[in-house]
Amino acid sequence: MAEEEKWEIEGGAGFSKMKKMGIILIVLAVAVGAFFVVYVVGKPTEFTISVDPTSDSIHQGDSDTATVSITSVGGYAETVSLTASGQPSGVTVGFSPSSGSPSFTSTMTVNVGASVATGMYNITITGTGADEKEDNCTYTLTVTPAPDFTISVSPTSGSIQQENSDTATVSITSVGGYAETVSLTASGQPSGVTVSFNPSSSAPSFDSTITISVGSDVASGTYTLTITGTGGDGKTHTCAYALTVTLAPDFTIDISPSSESVAQGGSTTATVSITQVSDYSQTVSLTASGQPSGVTVGFSPSSGTPSFNSTMSVNVGASASAGTYEITITGTGADAKVHSCTYSLTVTTGGISFTVYSDAGFPSGTDVYTWSAGGLGSFNGDYTGETPPEGNKCFETNTNAGTWAGWGVIYMPEGTSTDLSSYAGGYLKFWVKTQADLKVEIKDTANRTKHISAYGWDSTDTWQEISIPINDFGANLSAITYPFMATIETSGTFYVDYVRWVAV
């Protein structure tokens, strides 16, 4: 029992030591087991996937790469294949390699098409093991505009007078960081138009001043200029400028009729028209050159501010040589602008002219008779209005309240005749300005009647020369008592100027 006790006492102590050792062993075993369970047995076999960088910004039409890391966990060694999803149409994602046994890395290449809309897209990168295990990560793609430039011009159109220039501003704007040098050119301008740029090239963004100069010979009209910007990488963009060319202030000169045949000793007139172009306001003086000796040319007026008309009088002396002459009528502006037109004068021989009425009056031995309904008519052979074709005067006839009126030239005393048979085959020529058809007569012993409407009168109330073949009257030309009569057969006003018989 004592031993027992001792045992108990000693054993108690011994048991106590053994118990402590046992506990320590158990604790160690548990700790090692736990370590094993947690770090070896308890840890699952799998893989993780990650991408670096996790986001990127790529231009339209460009590409970039990232590194995908597939990391084995717990000894995972199944083949893992890589796929991408969520990328927009036009974006392709490739992996190299596209599969492998973890741990490994793959280069991911992201290609962005030129037409992919700009914006932010999340692309999911998925690794799928041969045992169907999978993991994924996200790559954020920001699509930005491709490097490029735009070109525009302001204003987009302009009106430039001949001999003038104007400017506009061409703006070249960088897009997506474009930094190539852009050179500017223009095309489509007509000959005589020059286009320059300042500067003519630079790196965007920049403005260039375009100067458009229009020469004096450029036809008026609208032209489309194409302005092209060409980048150092060959990219081109264009914009358009509508150029309207207007005429410089100037004048034109014209003559009507432009030719005439005049017998030696005779004369004629023509109307020179000087017309303003683009507000020309300089005084234009008229001169003639090229007329032969014996021919004098005058203008009334001899100068003026366009637009105006001038009557050109051509007097052919008896000594002038027969032939055809080109007379140049020149208008010279106060600013030295010069324009001319030509007049063809044919001087004929043998032709004689008998003037019945002109600024010089009436032939000797004649008088003027007038007639009108109710005696209401009024007559003025020295009328200075209406810009007569010959000189400054014409013969004005008004019916006033009456319904007809006329006048004629008579050899005095009444019944006296004169021999005009040398004009057989010739013409009775005169100018009229009338609102109505006129009756024109000559008389031997009877009135011989014609109407101007049968001889080209155009029914307008403007000056017009009428030429009636004398033979048409059927008169006895050796005994003419009235060489000219004109009557309006309705109410109205008419004017007559420069009446003559012309032989051929």
Ligand SMILES: [Ca+2]
């Ligand atoms: Ca006259």
